[in-house]
Amino acid sequence: MAEIHWQRKDLLGIAELSREEIELILDTAESFSEVAERPIKKVPTLRGKTVINLFFEPSTRTRSSFEIAEKRLSSDSLNFSASASALTKGESLIDTAMNLQAMSPDLVVIRHAYPGSPHMLARRLEAGVINAGDGAHEHPTQALLDAFTIRRHKGGLSGLKVAIIGDIEHSRVVRSNIHLLTKMGSEVTVAGPRTMMPVGLDKLGANVVFSLEEALDGADVVMMLRVQLERQARTLLPSVREYFHLFGLTRERLKAAKEDAIVMHPGPMNRGTEITSDVADGSRSVILEQVANGVAVRMAVLYLLSGVHEETA
Amino acid sequence: MAEIHWQRKDLLGIAELSREEIELILDTAESFSEVAERPIKKVPTLRGKTVINLFFEPSTRTRSSFEIAEKRLSSDSLNFSASASALTKGESLIDTAMNLQAMSPDLVVIRHAYPGSPHMLARRLEAGVINAGDGAHEHPTQALLDAFTIRRHKGGLSGLKVAIIGDIEHSRVVRSNIHLLTKMGSEVTVAGPRTMMPVGLDKLGANVVFSLEEALDGADVVMMLRVQLERQARTLLPSVREYFHLFGLTRERLKAAKEDAIVMHPGPMNRGTEITSDVADGSRSVILEQVANGVAVRMAVLYLLSGVHEETA
């Protein structure tokens, strides 16, 4: 690999990253992405490094994506989930973290419902901290894998029109994506029901509209968000049927976007609510590529934060 | 190892296997069985392969047997259980599977309450799928480890009299065993309460009787099944005491079988309900050998499905 200028101990959010840092992560992911194609899907890069996955919210895909990335890098990974932890005995997150730190992990991946938890950990721990989602705040590796996927299809990020549709207010995916995409020169338009639209998004550099059609118009990239049926359907939505009527992506509606527009979704999908199956499984969908790219992007982040490139330099 | 002619991507059931395929698995297991005896219980056979254990029903012994088999083959294995998964967010099994597929696993081991779930996955996934139990349908690796154990004690399977006793209707173990044993030339007799006996078993090639004594008469192999106390005792059984009275295996009753008959049980046992402790722990019991052989048989299945023998051929 070429010479690498990575200085950060932690990956807490996209907000603080420079264009150069984002590009470095994406380029590094490019070089890791072929590992999944090999008969032996493993490199010795992080052998003897300890990675702790600290998940305080249930998660299949993000946790498994990190875990596969860690194993393919040959690190030793440990899983902790909230229910199994001392937190049920009333211990604070800080004490749990300090105890884990005492066991000398190299990296800690954390998902937590409280925004800023990863930042608090990062200040206390010598280990590198990776934010795997903190409340509705940031989910940087998701935005990076989205960017990686877009770049592969569009050749770059600059000058693209990206539409993001759904529950804008409660989405850490949106926040990280707006930071990343505007920084890289994309034009971002968000759309969703007024009850799910926070104030001040324009300050982040996104256009705000309230109709699907307006957002899709001329878009290169259409990113649909998951409707949190379990929580929001009752209070913020008139009904699932009405949501679909107003904001659900169908093949017909997709015609408003560019002819070669790609369709994305961070998963898990509610088929028939925010997206129809023919679009989700159609030729313009890159949803499963996002999942595959997630492993490569997380390998890149784990590698860069591990400091291994400095040890061997 | 000798040349291997294995063509299948998946192991979904015994029903579709040929005699030759069954023999190939058992012979391959024979060559793996000595790994557990070594000081270093590990071979590099599946290094860099990713195996996902997808268990939608709780299981200690099957899951741990697979997990140990995977680790002894040096593969990277990941565990998913239903409660921790996105399925609680309403995602379909297919979407979960497609997402896992996108992370490029080589093999997926699945246990699920719905018969046919592994088959559905197998059609969609590029990865090899191993059925670790689908409802009351099939549990192929259990039947294979049973056959492996019988063969070791009796030298072969042809011409043996095998008695299977208990809840015949709700047992995937019975169904896979009848397929395997009749295919290999054993004579299978099943016995159990009328409320636990499905119709049409004779079409599968098994003799059906309703008394323990009749089933045991001259048997070379006695396979006791677990009574599902938690579910069935209340509705299908008169009482646990009466079940034991009619179908419980005691040392006295075992005399009806051949003098060198072996006693099997897939576990976990209800001591004092379907089997007494002196029989379960006695000299004719091979119950713990079944467990040990399970690891070797699963190593063989993982190896054959991985396609590694083709890569190196």
Added chain:
Amino acid sequence: MAEIHWQRKDLLGIAELSREEIELILDTAESFSEVAERPIKKVPTLRGKTVINLFFEPSTRTRSSFEIAEKRLSSDSLNFSASASALTKGESLIDTAMNLQAMSPDLVVIRHAYPGSPHMLARRLEAGVINAGDGAHEHPTQALLDAFTIRRHKGGLSGLKVAIIGDIEHSRVVRSNIHLLTKMGSEVTVAGPRTMMPVGLDKLGANVVFSLEEALDGADVVMMLRVQLERQARTLLPSVREYFHLFGLTRERLKAAKEDAIVMHPGPMNRGTEITSDVADGSRSVILEQVANGVAVRMAVLYLLSGVHEETA
């Protein structure tokens, strides 16, 4: 490493260990403690060995400490927890254990609420058994890591005054520590509320007092215990406030101990109940060192019980 005279198959408690055995474990831990400082935190010592972690009580720190120790020794480790296990199907601990044994593990680490469970396993299993806490009976690796930590700070254990304060009756940590420390020549004084003080402790060689001040007087080591708020506060304690008033360790009260006294706690702490944050995080606290040393001590125990030193001798 120098020649090693270790004979035991199991580590069940401190009660049965000789001074020489304790010293051998501590010396071996000393040689493993630097592994955590290396860039590659891994030694091939237990490659190809299978270790099963059998936890029937929830635990973050002990389980994770063992798991990290196992991975740094390159063993293959498997985790079982009560809820996921066949025990919920009514299987006995013995049957579970015999089944695990049939899969040829080299070592089994067990935590269980019933005193003596590890001993029962050890009699049945060929695998080495490590007691990771059995009810209020023993927790030998905790006492060993405490001793390791004290020895590092005080140069040895002989002639030290050690004060242990809190719920003496329900603590396996206390019991193992009294055995170890008195054996090694320390003078142990325990203090706590009368409702939490068992009879007969003097027979174990400990002084019993009922005031914090008396226990701290001239102490070289102050070991605070966790108050089990969830269980005991309601019945055995007048109130948390009163407990703190009588037995909580503050900076002011710590002055009664020697000037260079160290402060210990097995965790997780109840800050403000048994210890104040300024003491817990202060310069005399070695609480996080205890956690770090736990990994080294467990590596030593796993290594000694594995018999690897004999294989290579």
